[in-house]
Amino acid sequence: MKKIGIIALALFIQNVFAQTNRFVYQVTMKPDAENKNDIKTEHAYLDISAEKSLFYSENRAKRDSTLQKAFQGGGGRGSINREQLEGFRTNINYSVEKDKSSQKVYYKDRIGRDIYVYEEDRPLNWKMSSETSKIGEYKVQKATTDFGGRKWTAWFTTDLPYQDGPYKFSGLPGLIVKVEDDKGEYSFDLMKNYKIAEIPTLNQFGNTLKVKRTDYLKQQQKYKTDPISFMQNGGGGFPAPPRAGGGGGNQNPADMRKRMEERVKEEAKKNSNPIELQ
Template sequence: MKKIGIIVLALLMQHISAQANRFVYQVTMKPDAENKNDIKTENAYLDISAEKSLFYSENRYKRDSILQKAFQGGRGRGSVSREQMEGVRTNINYSVEKDKANQKTYFKDRIGRDIYTYEEDRPLNWKMSSETTKIGEYKVQKATADFAGRTWTAWFTTDLPYQDGPYKFGGLPGLIVKVEDDKGDYSFDLMKNYKIAEIVTLNQFGNTLKVKRAEYVKQQEKFKTDPMAFMQSGGGGFPAPPQPGGGRGGNQNPAEMRKRMEERVKEEAKKNSNPIELQ
């Protein structure tokens, strides 16, 4: 009996250590450079396990789940209503994975039909401050860093044993509870955390292309400038938005559909003229 008790205890400990923790951040963004009053707010998850962490949008996860169910049911994207998709709109279409063993950070984002992924090649050089305060239940300490064209202020806590944070941020002696840029355009605020069984696997519709960061930026600009030329050159396309009532506008003139898609992409680019990374 004693041996069985030890085995059960060992299995229980193994199960506990295999669990992951989910930290929910409220992300506040001003993505439109010409309209700073247009403030977007949504939740994002930072899932942390012993091996890695994954940062992604709550709405993106919900949206992908809706699409996955539609495809698995053999109905296709056309069966998803416009209302369903509107309810899970997100400004955070990317995901960030940090590999703890190799100390590498990988960024993934969709351009057209394909997913582009690159390894972050710029270090985060934090300047530690002795300044401390309290945010919620946590005692936090201040640190600052210049990254991707913005100056960031982070508040981290050693109460939580993770050298991690939202987006590409991490590498401090504790978990980042809050981080914001000095212009007030972007802010990540920890709201709550809880245990989960394991880190989710995000659905990746389309091909995944591994590139250098400079190539990703180049392809992104090409897509924004001329999405149709990007599609025709083999850079990937994008599906037509689902139509009300489940249709895909099959009776529409193809040239008219292409024009509408192009206008939609350009309008989206205009609304995202103040990205989180300025350089």
């Protein structure tokens, strides 16, 4: 009986440590360089398991779940509630995965109909400070770094023994509870945490292309100037070209091109102050 009890205890401990921890951050952004009063706020998840962590938008997760249910129900695109999906719009279109064994950081983002993935090639060089404070229930310590053209201040706690944090931030002796840039344009604040069964698999419509970071930036710039070249074949999670009312014939391709280019330029204007400036 004693042996069975020890095995049961070992399995229980194994199960506890095998669980994934979800940390919910409030992300505050000023993405429009010409309108700093336009402040966007939303929640994002940092899911940490024994092997890796994944940072992504809460709205992305809700959108994925809604789409999955619609397709599993056999309704396809026609059964998707467009208004509901509109409510899941996010300014965090990327995801960041950190591999614990290799210490590599992977950034994923959609350009047009495909997903581009690159390995972060710039190390985070933290300067530790002896300054401490308290955020919520956590005793925190200060650290600073320059990254992506911004100066960042982070507050981490050893009460949560994860050398991780939101976005690409990691490598401190504890979990990052808060990190913000010196201009007050981007901040990540830990709100709560709880356990989940496992890190979910995000829906990846379209092809996944592994590129260098510099190539990703070039493609991103090209998309802003010529979005049509990225959308020639449709797909990638984008709806089929809309049809004209009445007769149901295809819309004029020139009109469609003009509208798409206008929409991309408008989106680029609204996101003219990205989290990484260089």
